[in-house]
Structure formats: structure tokens, C-alpha cells
Amino acid sequence: MSIGDLSERLQMDVVELRSEIEREPEPRLGVIRKIARELSLPKFAFFMSQVPELNGALPDFRSNQPDETQKSRQTVEAIQLAQTVQRTAIALASESANRLPQFTASTVPDIEDFAFTARKFFGITIEDQRDARDAKAFYTLCRKKLEDKGIYVLQASFPAEDGSGFCLAHPEHPVIVVNTKNQTRARRLFTLLHELAHVLMGKSGISDPFIRKNGVERRCNRFAGAFLAPRAFIRSLLKDITPAKHPDPEDVAWVSRRLKISQEASVLRLEQLGFFEEGSHSSWLSIVKSRGGNPDYSERGGGSGQPPPQEKTKLAKYGFRFARVFSPLLAKGEIDPINLYRATGLKPAYQNAYFHYAKSLTADDLRDLDLDDE
Numbered sequence: 001m002s003i004g005d006l007s008e009r010l011q012m013d014v015v016e017l018r019s020e021i022e023r024e025p026e027p028r029l030g031v032i033r034k035i036a037r038e039l040s041l042p043k044f045a046f047f048m049s050q051v052p053e054l055n056g057a058l059p060d061f062r063s064n065q066p067d068e069t070q071k072s073r074q075t076v077e078a079i080q081l082a083q084t085v086q087r088t089a090i091a092l093a094s095e096s097a098n099r100l101p102q103f104t105a106s107t108v109p110d111i112e113d114f115a116f117t118a119r120k121f122f123g124i125t126i127e128d129q130r131d132a133r134d135a136k137a138f139y140t141l142c143r144k145k146l147e148d149k150g151i152y153v154l155q156a157s158f159p160a161e162d163g164s165g166f167c168l169a170h171p172e173h174p175v176i177v178v179n180t181k182n183q184t185r186a187r188r189l190f191t192l193l194h195e196l197a198h199v200l201m202g203k204s205g206i207s208d209p210f211i212r213k214n215g216v217e218r219r220c221n222r223f224a225g226a227f228l229a230p231r232a233f234i235r236s237l238l239k240d241i242t243p244a245k246h247p248d249p250e251d252v253a254w255v256s257r258r259l260k261i262s263q264e265a266s267v268l269r270l271e272q273l274g275f276f277e278e279g280s281h282s283s284w285l286s287i288v289k290s291r292g293g294n295p296d297y298s299e300r301g302g303g304s305g306q307p308p309p310q311e312k313t314k315l316a317k318y319g320f321r322f323a324r325v326f327s328p329l330l331a332k333g334e335i336d337p338i339n340l341y342r343a344t345g346l347k348p349a350y351q352n353a354y355f356h357y358a359k360s361l362t363a364d365d366l367r368d369l370d371l372d373d374e
Helices: 003-010 013-019 030-039 043-047 073-092 108-122 124-132 135-148 187-201 213-228 231-237 249-259 264-271 282-289 308-329 338-346 348-360
Strands: 152-156 165-168 175-179 205-207
Touching: 003 013, 003 030, 003 205, 030 073, 030 264, 073 152, 073 165, 073 175, 073 308, 073 338, 108 135, 124 135, 124 231, 135 152, 135 187, 135 308, 152 308, 165 187, 175 187, 175 249, 187 205, 187 264, 205 264, 213 264, 231 249, 249 282, 264 282, 308 338, 308 348, 338 348
Parallel strands: 152 175
Antiparallel strands: 165 175, 165 205
16 A cells, blocks of 8 residues: 555545654554544554554456455454454354355256255255245355355444455355445345355355456356256246346346345346346446446345344344354353353344344245344
């Protein structure tokens, strides 16, 4: 990061910032605090004789050659939260992931077959998809079933330009983080499955499923589409109604509602399978752009206007797996409420209510569960 980059992020004149950094014997403490907060670093890091090991860096799969790139403070904090959850689970949890399948397929037919096998491994049936109330509920159900197999799925809000989600691969305690910023639940669902592909590949990194500049991302996208909309399920989910070969946005929206996945994923997948003509995705993008933008990138909240119950927002943020693993650790005294708060940001006042709520939900509850973001 250059002095210019940092000055822009701090909203501070570059000449003034350079003068402060070069100030003798050291910069003023207020400036150090400001820089530390922006870079999500402890203040003492600037006084160490050697550079400490820094967290928050992940390969960025949105580039031609995935490499570490500069990220905003919110993104770095989301990565640090995921790393802390993973480290704590590695150190304390007795339960680990259930021998997750390994994604090594590279050809289109093999990826399609592997995705269908993986879907069966996670126990997501056509009935689950058909009977879910909408894409929101199907997202929650898929998230729960991934977490039942040992994958932590967290949600965090960070700038959309930093990616749609990321994962920390690990053979026993993998973590996926889905960005809630401007993504509808339907788009989050595709992001979730894209990141699952990274987990099953064993490749940690940050992604946007609709930025596909390298072979890894194209494989992950093919997996996500085949997982969420298997060829064998399409006609049943569409009630045997043949969609228009040349779809307009209303046709795509109808298909999206039937499949319970995002509109962009729907048009891409049906073009892949030959239900839509080649070029349908490009045509759809052009039309929705002229109408005001991609409908998968905004979701307006509803409800009574009252704050949602904290146990629901905590479940939305931390997920089912977190509650399943950390609740017994807390009950047995292997971690105390204050240390759990320090590690994860989950305040002691909300811990027990969230844990109890997560454990109380039944399979029927999941079919129409609507979890609000914090």
C-alpha cells in the first residue's frame, strides 16, 4: 500500500500524512490510532522491531493470477473473525468435518457428476428445493445442511468491491463467509455454493462468482450451477413447463422463482443446459442494466420496522455450526463468555439465547425461516 493509498483511506492529505510518518521521534499517537484502526492492526504493531505476522490476507481469485490484494478495513475484520473462529475450533472443538468429498474434476461432464454427488452427500433433495417457500428459505436450508457436515458458514458485511464471499479451507474446520452487502439471498446462495467448491478443492481465497478470469473460478461456477440446478431436476422444478427459448427478464424472473436461485444464475444455467439460446445471459444483462441494474444486487428489508430478535440476527451472522460447537464448550467451561466474546464478538448477553434458538429449530421451521441481517 502506498502513502497515497493510505492517505485516501484515512481521508488525510498525503503531504500531511507523510510528514506525520516521518515525524521525530515518532508520529503522534492519534495518527497511529487512526492508521491502526483503518488497517485492523493493534497499535503496538507499529512499535515492534520486526514486522509481526499479519492476518487478513487471502488470495484473490477475481484476478488472472490469484494473489493477495489490498482490502478495506471491514473486509480485513471479516477475514480476521473467520480466522479466529477457525483457530478456536482447531484448538478446542472435539467434532470436525465429516470427510468432505474432494473436488478434483476438471471436465464439464465430470464437474456435473461431482456436483450431483456432492449434493447427495449434503442431503439436499429436490423436495427441499421444491417445498422451500422461496430463495431465502432455500438459502437457509442449504446453509444448514452444509453446516451439519462440519462447514462453518458466517455472514459479514463488507464492501462489494472486495468480493462476494471467501473461504478458509481446512480438512477438519473449513469456514465460509458470505458477504451480505447488497446481495439478495438468492445471490448469496450461489456465492455459498461457489465458496463450497473452493472448500472442496482445498483452496482458500476471496471470490465473486460473476468475475471469472481464471480456470479455478470457472470450475467453481460450473459446480455451483450444477449443484443448485441439476439437469435431472430442472423439468420437475419448472412443473414441466418449457421456458421461452428467447427469454425476456420476466421469463428469467419466473424461472428464478421456480428454481429458488438468483436470476443471473438461472439464465446462465439454463443457457448452459440448452433451455435458453446461446447469448441469453448477455442479452439479459444488457436489458436489466438499461432498466436500472441487476436485480440480484439489492434486497430491501421489510417487516414491522421493529428491531429483529437478537437470537435471529446472531444466527444469521454466526450460523448453525458455530452454535453447535461453541455452546457445549461454553457449558463445560472450556471457554468462558468473556473469552468467547473477545474471540468472536458475540456478546455474553446474547450467547445463550442464540445457542438455544439455533438448537430449537426443526426441519419444518427451516422451510420458511427468514433470518434478518444485523
